[in-house]
Amino acid sequence: MSTATSPLDVPEGGKPRARGRLQLLLILLVAVGPMILATSMYKFKFWVPEGRSYHGAMIGNGQTRADIGIDAQGERWQLLVSAPAACAEDCQQLVYLARQIQVGLGRDASRASHALASAQPLAADYQALLGREYPQLQRYPLDLQRYGHKVSEPGPQLWIVDPHGNLVLRYDAKVKGKHVLDDLRHLLKLSNIG
Template sequence: MATATPLEVPEHSKPRARGRLQLLLILLVVLGPMVLATSMYKLKFWVPDGRSYHGVMIGNGESLSDLGVAGQDERWQLLVSTPTACAEDCQRLVYLARQIQVGLGRDASRASHALAAAQPASADYQALLGREYPQLQRYPLDAQRYLQKVGEAGPQLWIVDPHGNLVLRYDAKVDGKHVLDDLRHLLKLSNIG
């Protein structure tokens, strides 16, 4: 009769220990990422500081009507807004909005460009818009409501989604390449419009 020494493990406990180790590893693989992601969200660690967009993100559900604009398109929209008549900076943004739409290439039909101004443009600029910008949509703008929301008197360029929600805002000094990059990224991620 053989006797077991204290260093030897009985044969019947080896499969049980291996099964427990496998169960522990499976639980770790399945539950580990969920616990890590929840901890990162709640405790705000390992959260990247960078961002992939260039404008000011409007993430609070504001729409065109909140901005004081009466009108909407069912496509992505590059909207130029000004609480006054469309002066030099505004005219630059109108030109830039059209160029960005053209720059979208095959996705150009998914976007439009528009102007929302509180005051009518001069007769010369109206004629230029009719001749050079035939697809430009024009909307009235409630200047008081606009200034309450935006707080800036200068012209702004907005990216608006097909549901009329404000997505990104840019000031008059924006680089058109940055707006084009942002809009391309949005169109790539979006199934609407």
């Protein structure tokens, strides 16, 4: 009795089976190779581009507003000014800049808000000015103890915060408004949230 043989069975010399294994290996290499390369690049920091497209200091460790002492909720992107000391001239300039950047977003202005978190009470004249000139400015208390543990830079800071409350970028008081506006526009373009 003779048995029928399939062309996939091992015929003479085992060449189809070897070719099939080679094809399987190539498919796996094409599918898994880029993941292995990307992981290696991240772990061992090779072939990482030196240039960057943002101007502030990136906060990539998952910190939120609550981590730096600001207990607040939001549903939009936020330009947040933090003032660990009295809100003096440089802090007031950042508050003004935050509002101007929001207005500068044009049709995307409704996707962002501006806020001030201060550790000390504001001067009465500045508080009155904020009530008149900045009616949409959100104000929060700043827990100086939590803030001091997470932020080592002195003076007021401007933060871009995503709608989930995650800190994305941080700028010092010397920042140029155009740089922040460019960064925020880029984030809004890439984001479907907020």
